[in-house]
Amino acid sequence: MPKKGRSAVRSPEEKEEGMSAKQRKTDSPLCFDSPFSLFQSLIAPMDVNQFFQQYWEKKPLLLQRSDPALTSHYQSLFQLSDLKQLCAQGLEYARDLNVCRCVNGKKKVMNKEGRVNYSQLRKDFDQKRATIQFHQPQRFKDELWRIQEQLECFFGSLVGSNVYITPQESQGLPPHYDDVEVFILQLEGQKHWRLYKPTVPLAREYSLEPEERIGKPTHDFLLKAGDLLYFPRGTIHQANTPAGVEHSTHLTLSTYQNTSWGDLLMDVFPSLLFDSMKSDIGLRQGLPRSLLTSANVSSDVNKQVCMFLRGLAERLEQGQQELRSAEMRRDFISSRLPPYRLQEEDIAPVGKLPALEDSVCMRFKEHILLTVEPSQDNTDEATELVAFVFHSLKNKRETHMMGAHVNDEEDVDEEETSPFQGLRFPATHLPALRQLLSRERLLVGELPLQQDADKLGLVLGLWTEGLLQVC
Secondary structure (H helix, E strand, O other), X not given: OOOOOEOOOOOXXXXXXXXXXXXXXXXXXXOOOOHHHHHHHHOOOOOHHXXXXXXXXXXXXXXXXXXXXXXXXXXXXXXXXXXXXXXXXXXXEOOOEEEEEEEOOEEEEOOOOOEOOHHHHHHHHHHOOOEEEEEOHHHOOHHHHHHHHHHHHHHOOOEEEEEEEEEOOEOOOOOEEOOOEEEEEEEEOXXXXXXXXXXXXXXXXXXXXXXXXXXXXXXXXXXXXXXXXXXXXXXXXEEEEOOOOOEEEEEEEEEOOOOOHHHHHHHXXXXXXXXXXXXXXXXXOOOOOOOOOOOOOOHHHHHHHHHHHHHHHHHHHOOOOOOOOOHHXXXXXXXXXXXXXOOHHHHOOEOOOOOOOOEEEEOOHHXXXXXXXXXXXXXXXXXXXXXXXXXXXXXXXXXOOOHHHHXXXXXXXXXXXXXXOOEEEEHHHHHHHHHHHHOOOEEHHHOOOOOHHHHHHHHHHHHHOOOEEEO
């Protein structure tokens, strides 16, 4: 039986809700009342609905703004002078930053080995006119953590960032396109941008493009401090710091990598077929003899596959089957940022143990995901579906978006880097879990489970993990 939790610690969301308007007021021109309001303030004066109707995945958006408060705030996010203090924290080349320059249309990487020495870094910057590409600065900068955590809530997708610092009359990268939606915030100085028509619209891969292939730019402009630029994935671009500008610093916020309809279909098809084969004997019938060794696939096989696909579509339209995304959800929840400034004591069990007569509510809803997956238990019985509750409360800000670099250090605690396996419940608990995640509060005794013991077991499991409280 779980022990009684602490009594008064509230989540950051609850703490902020309890503040007065005067207490919440900050000097930031960005609004953190909700993920939506944060994005709205980020692209102001553009309206969010207008942005998604006219620009998102369609065409670039340039917002040139002469707002001193915004310019000052942008500069506080990251500036050239921050590098000296950051280098003292043990930065490493390649892992934490790259030093590079565009030479004759090609990217020249000028990294040294091992730890970054600030004096050498400034020498390469000042004398060799190299660009400094700083990876994932939200690991070090609190305000970027705050912004990107809210944007991940808004988009429901990972949001990474890089900072590019380029000296005057220099260019860091050759013309290329990315596999992410890109938001550029100009923090210091000015940057000369040229955008070109995509050769691969909404590209799934990063690629360089030679000058002779991309033609004339569709957009050619200067981005100044406080300005914002958006362009869809696949947009070919290059940028340089013009003469007379001491240096340029800009922040790239990127999102929607591998978050397309095609990616969803790759995720849901295995489970969709797994479920369909249980009820459709046609899908369980054997393949024609020697099909796998045949050099060609016959038209009859193509017709048979089309018939199966139509049957799957009909069952989905009629509500006979559910789409179950698992890998995409797992990847997002295990890789995203934890809630802003969340402390370990904030996720301890809160208040009294829930009882049948209590009303309960979920905490940190925006950082919880529910999946339905086949059980991985090795038994002699048929595979059963189970429900998993995943959360990002214990994720490490320090490893956000760092990929394989997470395990580079030999002294990293294996327990700290292993992914959270989730709270597991029987599939019969799924309706109750969905009610808890969709409603503000709910009586434990009214949960749609037959046995009181199951109701208590469910809420106690969530309470122990710090995800639920009596309210």
